[in-house]
Amino acid sequence: MIELVDLVKSYDGVTNVVDGLNLTINSGELVVLIGSSGSGKSTILRMINRLNSITGGDILIDGESIQAKNPIELRRGIGYVIQKVGLMPHMTVGENIEMVPKLLGWDKKTRRKQAMAMLARVDLPAKEYYSRYPGELSGGQQQRVGVARALAVNPDVILMDEPFSALDPITREQLQQEILALQDELHKTVVFVTHDMDEALKIADRIALLKDGEIVQYSTPEELLRNPVNEYVREFVGNDRLWQTPEFLYARDIMRTNGPVSA
Ligand SMILES: Nc1ncnc2c1ncn2[C@@H]1O[C@H](COP(=O)(O)OP(=O)(O)OP(=O)(O)O)[C@@H](O)[C@H]1O
Ligand SMILES: [Mg+2]
Numbered sequence: 015m016i017e018l019v020d021l022v023k024s025y026d027g028v029t030n031v032v033d034g035l036n037l038t039i040n041s042g043e044l045v046v047l048i049g050s051s052g053s054g055k056s057t058i059l060r061m062i063n064r065l066n067s068i069t070g071g072d073i074l075i076d077g078e079s080i081q082a083k084n085p086i087e088l089r090r091g092i093g094y095v096i097q098k099v100g101l102m103p104h105m106t107v108g109e110n111i112e113m114v115p116k117l118l119g120w121d122k123k124t125r126r127k128q129a130m131a132m133l134a135r136v137d138l139p140a141k142e143y144y145s146r147y148p149g150e151l152s153g154g155q156q157q158r159v160g161v162a163r164a165l166a167v168n169p170d171v172i173l174m175d176e177p178f179s180a181l182d183p184i185t186r187e188q189l190q191q192e193i194l195a196l197q198d199e200l201h202k203t204v205v206f207v208t209h210d211m212d213e214a215l216k217i218a219d220r221i222a223l224l225k226d227g228e229i230v231q232y233s234t235p236e237e238l239l240r241n242p243v244n245e246y247v248r249e250f251v252g253n254d255r256l257w258q259t260p261e262f263l264y265a266r267d268i269m270r271t272n273g274p275v276s277a
Contacts, residue, residue, distance in 0.1 A: 015041050015076055016062065016171065016203060022070030023057050023227070031057055033227040034071070041170070042201035046214040048250075049224030055207040059173045062205065063092045075171065090114060093164030093172040093202075097179055101148040101159060107133070108144040111163045118167060132162035136192060154185035161193075165200075174206045178213070190216055211251055215239070223247055
């Protein structure tokens with residue numbers, strides 16, 4: 015479980031870009047942080063793995079303050095996937111995935127076996143991709159390697175910052191499906207940042223809608239759609255729905271028969 019408690023972040027000591035935020039993410043839950051550009055989403059993720067310092071309040075993982083932990087140790091237990099992937103270009107796919115296992119002192123054989131297994135998990139045939147360099151892969155394939163790398167040491171927590179936003183819609187859809195399939199199997203605690211409501215509605219157990227460093231609404235996708243707490247949420251959901259994939263909502267409404275309003 016991850017708990018953000020009265021969390022504050024200020025970069026300049028004047029403005030709070032995260033402003034007294036409270037959020038609980040249960041173990042095994044996939045929570046999406048969504049909000050307009052500059053609302054503080056990446057800042058929050060980077061505070062969870064201590065790439066950003068905390069100005070006020072605290073973050074607890076399984077009841078323990080992350081500030082009491084060694085940042086390097088902490089990060090080893092947290093997978094991190096970002097939009098630009100961050101694969102090392104001079105290292106093969108296999109070497110990239112094995113980076114953290116190697117740091118942890120895993121022997122070569124175990125590392126290789128794990129890398130192969132992770133590649134298979136993200137649907138990249140290991141035989142074909144293990145020895146390639148990142149520059150020889152498509153954007154979608156690189157992003158899959160990024161996910162494989164984040165999973166390599168089996169962390170309980172995975173942070174994903176707009177991991178699919180640079181991909182074409184079809185590849186993006188495939189990776190969203192893959193994340194859902196992985197999550198069904200692995201039940202990680204996932205914090206996933208996006209500014210795409212369609213993506214959030216598809217993959218989230220719960221969605222936290224942020225505005226100016228505060229949470230406007232935190233609820234299931236269905237609740238967000240059916241009972242937006244105010245006009246801001248209504249517009250955020252509504253606008254996206256209209257110009258992105260209204261057919262998705264239609265499909266979901268048909269599929270769900272156990273909601274507050276029967277289909
Ligand atoms: N290193 C930094 N130094 C100073 N200000 C920063 C820094 N990083 C982010 N900010 C500011 O903090 C605010 C929140 O930024 P953040 O990157 O968390 O937003 P975001 O919600 O991830 O936005 P986007 O959707 O564009 O990625 C912004 O106003 C940004 O300019
Ligand atoms: Mg961001």
